[in-house]
Amino acid sequence: MRLADRITEVAVDDAVRASVSYDQLRTGDDGLYWLETRPDAGGGTTVTGWRPGEGTRDVSPSGFDIASGVHAYGGGSFAVTDGTLWCAGGDGLYRSRRHGEGLDLVSHGSFGDLTIGDGELLAVRESEQGDELVAVSLTGAPQVRTLASSRGFLAAPRPGPGWLAWTAWSERDMPWDACEVWVASYSPRGSVEGAVRLAGGPDESAVEPRWGPDGALYFVSDRSGWWNLYRWDGLEVEAVAPIAGECAAEPWELGYASYGFLDDGRIVVAVQEGPRHRLVVIDSDGAVRPVDLPYTSIKPYLAVRGTTVALIGSSPTAAPQVALIDLADADPQVEVLARPEHAGLDGARVSTPTQLRVRVASDREVLALVYPPTGSAADWRAPVIVRAHPGPTASCLLRLDWQAQFFTSRGFAVVDVDYLGSTGYGRAFRESLYGRWGLDDVDDCAAVAVHLLSTGRAAPGQVFIRGASAGGYTALHAVAQDGPFAAATAVSAIVDPDRWAQTVPRFQRAHAMRLRGGAGRVRAAAVQRPVLLIHGTADEVAVVEDVRELAEELTLLGSAPEVLLVPDVGHYVATSRRAGAALEAELAHYRSVMAGAANGQQGLHSRQR
Structure with a gap:
């Protein structure tokens, strides 16, 4: 993208259209395939294919949303072989027709981690009773066979020569806390025999098994404190290459x-x-x-x-x-x-971040990415939006975010904080937020804000906090105490960890149980600053009823929040068709608070005169 010398405000429609997401890249037949989520097309997800000399093309039918609901967050939602697309839709597993366009429903249910084996498709199928590893014949009338089942969770069915590997974790765990790699004898169209646990346990997350060309099974384990690569040669497990970094992502989705x-x-x-x-x-x-x-x-x-x-x-x-x-x-x-x-952004300048390290309690450092106002001088001073990422096991990412640029092009600084519990710093750091949620994450965000105020970067009374999902919970608690933040925006927020543990999809129940015990429910009576609540009415991860209740309580207390309920949108507002409205509401929220503070200051000066 060309960067010109001019500074223009990033239009909200351009920011949304530029937020095209690419995911689930994989090989198939003679080319590459991936998912594209296009907010300007209503947030639908399409399989796109590429072959040398042919360029890209849409592979899935127009209007069909490729979406796996397995484990709430999906993943591994398609596979391509012999010109046939296998994919997960909202209500089951589909296969493309041999002649003409369209898809045929193969089986009802929630499918994910689709993997091509020898003459069959392997997948995970989830129900309220648990998970199954299933095999589906690639030819003829598809027959779905169950290979293994669990009351907990299964993932990553990976066929090898005479073997099948997969991962499993219990209902009491998240896969980044305790996940096991299993192997068993297996022949296509046969049954799983002699299954043994190869790695993983209560204090080890072993993920992403894959058979190497040498016949060995490779996987990633955090037994050293970092997710690193290991190899099993049929006799023993050995480290491939110790690295002080994470060689796997936190497994929110299948198919990584x-x-x-x-x-x-x-x-x-x-x-x-x-x-x-x-x-x-x-x-x-x-x-x-x-x-x-x-x-x-x-x-x-x-x-x-x-x-x-x-x-x-x-x-x-x-x-x-x-x-x-x-x-x-x-x-x-x-x-x-x-x-x-996107022509609307061609030539637009962008704000590039710098890393900031701030010392917090217990002689610990917190890292933040600071995006200054677009085109600002080295000694910039501006209103600041501190962003608490979701997860809370996610992390800040060094990548172009047009929604951040939407604000930096309007004179704001945007600051992303890798608070305690983030991924990218090892297992111990990731686990340290358990039982401290709403406390240490809030303190880390506040410490960054205070540092920016004390160094003259942030304009007093113009520091805001914004978070989505778990980050929304952080943002709400940040303004439920005296601190540096003038207002908060909470998107798809969790409000009550105890109630959330009862309503959240079964995949995340263990996470809710381990996180809670810190700050507890967001109490309306404790909220001290203006709040904007943005929430999808179809959100199944953090139900909208909790946000409605908080809004009603705040209103009764005389602190009516701004509320934007997004009809028929789920947990991911930022990639929905209403992402633009959410951005505009957030901008208006901050400007309103700033204007109110300015008017109050003017009134004070008038009284003093």
Whole structure:
């Protein structure tokens, strides 16, 4: 994207259209395939395909939303083989027709982690009773067979020569806390026999099993305190290459692929260190070599063919894009296959972040990414929006965020905080928020805000906090106490951890149980600053009734909040068709608070005169 010298406000429609999302990149047949979510098209998700010399094309039928509801967050929602698209829809598993357009329903249910095996499709099927690993014949009339079942959770069915590997975790755990890798003898159209646990346990998260070209089973485990790559040769498990970084993403979704095998024996891995990702290649002798790329954020979807790896990468000046990297030479060649193109943003300048480290309690540091107002001088001073990421196991990401640019182009600074509990800093850091939610995360965000105020960056009375989902809970608690924030915006917010533990989808119940015990419910009587509540009425992760109740309580207390309820939208407002309205409401909220403070100050000066 060209960066000109002019500074223009990022239009809300452009910010929404530029927020095209690419996900679930994978190989299939002779090309690459990925999901595209297009907010300007109503937020629907489409399978896009690419082949050398042919460019890109939509593979799934127009108007059909590729969406897996498995484990609430989906993942692994499609696979392509022999010209046939297998995919998850809202009500089941579908297969594309051999002749003509359209899809046929194969089986009702919630499916995900679709994987092509030898003559069959492997998948996870979820119900309220638990999970099943299933196999579906690729030819003829599809027959769905159950291979394994659990009252807990199953994922990652990965076929190998005479073997099947998968992961499992209990109803009492999240996969980033305690996840196991299992292996069993298996032949296509046969049954699973002699299953044994290979790795993982109460204090170990073992994820992403994958059979290597050497016949060994590889997986990622955090037994060292970091998610690193391991190998099982049939006899013993050994570390492949110790790295002080995360070689896997926190498994909110199924189907992640954080590493892959090049055909020359090397392994390519995406590594997260704080807010930054990098790509490395592990040689056969275990040496780790960095790959010089123009990307600082890489999604956990690597797709390898030969000596090339396809990835979804981005940087503070480049929006997420699908790129093909040729690793045959020391100087890798990058070919961009797909990226958002929007004339309204062509030539717009962007704000690039700097890293800020702030010392907090217990001699701990918190890291933040600070986006100054677009085009500002080195000694800028501005209103500040502190953003608490969702999760809370997610993290800040060094990538172009047009919704942040929407605010920086209007004179705001935007600050993303990697508060305690974030991923990218090891297992101990990730677990430290359990029982402290609404306390330490709030303190970390407040410490960053206080630092910006004390150094003269933030304008007094013009520091705001904003969060989505778990970050919305953080934002609400931040204004339920005396502190640096003048107002809060809470999107898809969790309000009451105890009630949330009862209403949240079963996948996340263990998370709710482990997080709670800190600040407790957001009490209307404690809220001291103006609040904007934005929530989808179809949200199944954080139900809208809790937000409605909080709004009613605040109104009765004389502190009526601003409320934007988004009809028929679920947990992800930012990628919905109403994302633009949410951005405009948030901007108006901050400007209203700033105007009210300015009018109050003018009134004070008048009385003094």
